[in-house]
Amino acid sequence: MDHHGPHGHHESHRVRQVKDARETRQGRYSAWLKKAKSRDACFKLQSHVMRYFTIDFDARIIFYSHSVLQKKVSPPIPFMDIRGAEELPLPMKHAKGTTAMNFGFVLHTKLRSFELYTSSSADAAEWAFALNVAMLMGKLKCLERLKVLQDGQEHLPTDVEKEEEEEALKQVEEAAARLQEDAKRKELRLLQIQLRAKDEVAAFRKEEEEAAEKKKQEQAAAEQKQVLEKQAEDLQMLQLQLLIQEEELTARKEEEEKAAQKKKEEEASAPRKQQAAKDxxxxxxxxxxxxxxxxxxxxxxxxxxxxxxxxxxxxxxxxxxxxxxxxxxxxxxxxxxxxxxxxxxxxxxxx
Structure with a gap:
């Protein structure tokens, strides 16, 4: 069974089908992976290239090509040449919404190592899990061949050999299950870290909003205080002006009363003076x-x-x-x- 990814060079590297050969350990699984160039590469305009990797559990080989339909492929790597696979540390947080393939794992073989990247931590864990299972299957195949060589002839497996093979397969499946469980735990831990970071960002934004609101209220209170102080000063000035006007009005009234009294006295004394002059x-x-x-x-x-x-x-x-x-x-x-x-x-x- 062959599982193919999309044709695009930078598109999602894998499409889930009904079953994943990496989990069933039967048939083929293919997907786009980003491969880091080796240090000895002649042309290093880019540090990574896209390659279409295939793991074949039936033929027990791994190979890659430059496109989905390309017939020319790399030299196949037998499962027995696999020395193991491990996940790389989680990448730095990248921009939201990007589809960059930043989740990596390393495949170690007899001749070389491959540094490969995919688009999620879970997919990287599944690849590492499948490659380690392939390594165990390769070791089991080596044991079978070694036993055949020791016997010196080809023969059908006995019941004991079948039990040993079943036990070996059982161990492989248990190891694969453990690897898969570890991948799930890592994925859960990554999700928890992301949720915690999201909560911290939300709390920080809330603190910023509360601080801004508090500052806004303090500024409004200070402005209101200034307005009240200005109104109090204006009221005091108005009261002072009214007091001065009242004093001026009182003084003017007193002067008018004095002038009226004087005029009245002069008018009263005028006839008397005239009469005195006549007499x-x-x-x-x-x-x-x-x-x-x-x-x-x-x-x-x-x-x-x-x-x-x-x-x-x-x-x-x-x-x-x-x-x-x-x-x-x-x-x-x-x-x-x-x-x-x-x-x-x-x-x-x-x-």
Whole structure:
């Protein structure tokens, strides 16, 4: 029975059929494998080449070719020349989704060793398992031939020989089963490692997301704090402005009240002053000026106002007095021309 892989050079190297000859140890199994070039290769543009390997359990040989349908093949390797097969260490993690053939095993023969690669750890384990079974089958064949040579003739196997052969085959099958179990355990261990790595990556991403969310919340809290502080400063400034406006309004109101009170007092005292001016007797100018000065000084002290207007009032009264003194029959005419100067506190005297 012949199991063939696909024709593509870099496609999947194997297609499972109903039965795998590597497990049944009957018929043929063929698949694409990536073969590392030997150190003595003449052309090493690439470190690996693709070869179509075939293991034939019926003929008990291994060979390879450059294509599926190529008739020219490599020199066949008998099972008795196999010295064993072993898996290579697991490769470094490669990019997700790639179909690179990075899972390797080594086939040791009597003349040379082959470093071969396939696309999964399980397939590499199956190849190593099948090759080790082939090695045991080759050793069994050697024992049979050796026994025939010792007997010196060809003969049919006796019952004892059949039992020995069955026992040897049983040992081969048990060894093959152990190898297969080891391959399954390795595959399970690889799966566990991948799951653990996936969980670690997920946990790391979760920690990163939580840290980013925490940082985002801290930034939002800091921004909100700045906004609240700015609002508090604006509120304090507004309260201060309102307080200043209130004080200015109070001061303006007080000034207006004082001005109104002063105006009211002036309006109340104006008729009295006018009446006093009319009722003044024809005193001598010096006496009149002195009386008016005393009156105005007392009013100035009481009102604390400007004395310029009062002094003008004095000058007006003096002019009235002078006018009266110039009338015929009025005495002291000469005296009115130069009345004595009276200095009122706070008043500016104009000559």
């Amino acid at each position: 003044l007797p024809a005193f001598e100018p010096s006496v009149l000026v002195e009386a008016l000065a005393m009156l105005l000084a007392s009013e100035v002290v009481e009102s604390n106002g400007n004395t310029t207007a009062e002094w003008k009032e004095i000058q007006r009264l003096e002019e009235i007095q002078r006018a009266r003194s110039k009338q015929p029959g009025t005495k002291h005419e000469a005296t009115c021309l130069n009345p004595p100067m009276v200095v009122v506190p706070g008043a500016s005297v104009n000559a």
